[in-house]
Amino acid sequence: MAPVQSTQKIVAPSTFDRIKKSLEDKDWKFYCALAAGLTLAGAGAYYLTNSTNSKKKKPESKRELGKPTVPDVSSTTTTTTTTITEKTTPAEGKTTTTTVETTSSGPDFATLSDVEIAALSDEKRAEAAQSLKTKGNAKFSSKAYEEAAELYTLALKYKADPIFYSNRSACYANLGYNDRVIEDCNEALRLEPVYVKALNRRAHAFEKKGDLENSLYDFTCVCILDAFKNEAASKAMERVLKLVSENKAKEIMKTKKPRLPSPTFVNAYLDSFRPVVQDLAGIPEDESGDAYYAKAYRAITEKDYNTALEACEKAVELGCSRAYQAYALNLMGTFTFLKGNTLDALSYFDKAIEADPKYVQSYIKRSSIYMEQGDVESTYKQFEEAIAINPSDPDIYYHRGQVNYISGSYDAAAKDYSESIKLDDSFVYAHIQLGVVQYKLGSISASMSTFNNTLKKFADSTDVHNYYGELLVDQQKLPEAIEMFGKAMTLDPKNPLPYINKAMLMYQVMGNIEEATQLCQSALEVDPACDAAVASLAQILLEQGKPEEALKYYEMAIDLARTEAELEHAISYVEATKTQTRFAKDFPDAAAKLKALRG
Secondary structure, rough: OOOOEOOEEEEOOOHHHHHHHHHOOOOOOHOOOOOOOOOOOOOOOHHHHOOOOOOOOOOOOOOOOOOOOOOOOOOOOOEEEEEEEOOHHHHHHHOEEEEEEOOOOOOHHOOOOOHHHOOOOOHHHHHHHHHHHHHHHHHHHOOOOOHHHHHHHHHHOOOHHHHHHHHHHHHHHHHHHHHHHHHHHHHHHHHHHOOHHHHHHHHHHHHHHEEEEEHHHHHHHHHHHEEEOOOOHHHHHHHHHHHHHHHHHHHHHHHOOOOOOOOHHHHHHHOOOOOOOOOOOOOOOOOOOHHHHHHHHHHHHOOOHHHHHHHHHHHOOOOOOOOHHHHHHHHHHHHHHOOOOHHHHHHHHHHHHHHHOOHHHHHHHHHHHHHHHOOHHHHHHHHHHHHHHHHHHHHHHHHHHHHHOOOOHHHHHHHHHHHHHHHOOOOHHHHHHHHHHHHHOOHHHHHHHHHHHHHHHHHHHHHHHHHHHHHHHOOOOHHHHHHHHOOOOOOHHHHHHHHHHHHHHHHHOOOHHHHHHHHHHHHHHHHHOOOHHHHHHHHHHHHHHOHHHHHHHHHHHHOOOOHHHHHHHHHHHHHHHHHHHHHHOEEEOOOOHHHHHOO
């Protein structure tokens, strides 16, 4: 994508690529409403996006060789040359051969007493230490790890060298003495704080002991200090971060109370179905199941979703008459699905179909459950059954189009959206999705024509303006995109999504941090539970070097998460941000490297 000039600012193609990627990186449930995507935000602790750097690794330092379980073998005092081949463990992935210097003659330094050692000159003590270290290297190469460790211990009596501690920790690592590995690495780092080899060894030892948070921190330090060029450390960091997130998510889920997502999310899902119009005025306001169903129905029209949920739960508990039972069960399944409980939701939809086998919407919503579970065959089977019941129901084709879109079957999706429009052209989302899938297929002129016609037909639709704005961003038509987002905000000031889209455009492209921040805060004011606004604001703060403030918002995302998968995702950003904050405090001089990596 070629660079573009807008308001006197040159924007590199990578900026647009990043925005484009964030447009496509969405929770799939949102696609039930609009597969076009909902925000430009691509939030995340920065190092997560850089940990898979595949650039060629730089050569090892002359003072360091091998992986965590291989000793350092550099020397300072020499008389002869010996070649040592250092074996690695399977996890280390390679064998390193190096030339080291050894002494050919001299006193037996291993037998000297402390008094005799103290009497030696600095030069002689250095010679002795190097001699013992070289012998330790030889023992290590022959896998005599206990003897090698003893020789490194003797060398330390002559000189407190971080390499000697590091080498001894390599022996202990091969012997499985993880506590000793950590102790020696601590000493090495005390003497040389920015000692990447020791950090890496200690990270592995922490992981083996099950101290995953400290392991994650050490691996993070290695990645940052090596400018993310250490691929093995990057993969280890990702692995440990995943374990930390999974473990914490499981613990939180044990006590976390199920809740609905933000009103924006609920509204998007419910609006993806053509409304079922029911005349419930004749239902008396008593304590019957029908009365509570009517209350739930009215609350939904008022977008009071928590009240609707409570009333629906009561309706199902009491039981409704034959006329409303399937509708109540369907609605209960919907709320349960939105709360993240797919198994119970599936049970409710099964019961709804049993109560009324002709109610097509229950089949469509059941397809969402199977899609969530990755059961593609059962997903499409629901649409087949629905078509057999009522081939003229436009919702069937719209939602099958969504599944095809998510699956990458764009031609099939376009056919389904067109069929849905053919059956009912009053449903705005089918028009929007048709324009989006045409764009995906490369039919840019057709897509723009679809959107322009949709803008005329649905001139007061916030969604049309918002999602058309996203496509304009992808085409680098920034002034037009900003105009679309602004119009969307005017049409529906309580919809947070246009605020977020404009915020990320102002931040990532225009560089207007102040306005971007204010727009994200405005989005949170209209929808305090909008996780996209929380993540976007956290991203901005993190990239502006304010990790402590960003952390507050990432922790908010944990509270907003509903499913274990969402929790893992939110926790991963919290843990990543915590490690970066700790790194900045422990390595103030090196912390600038993290900022330099931002693209």
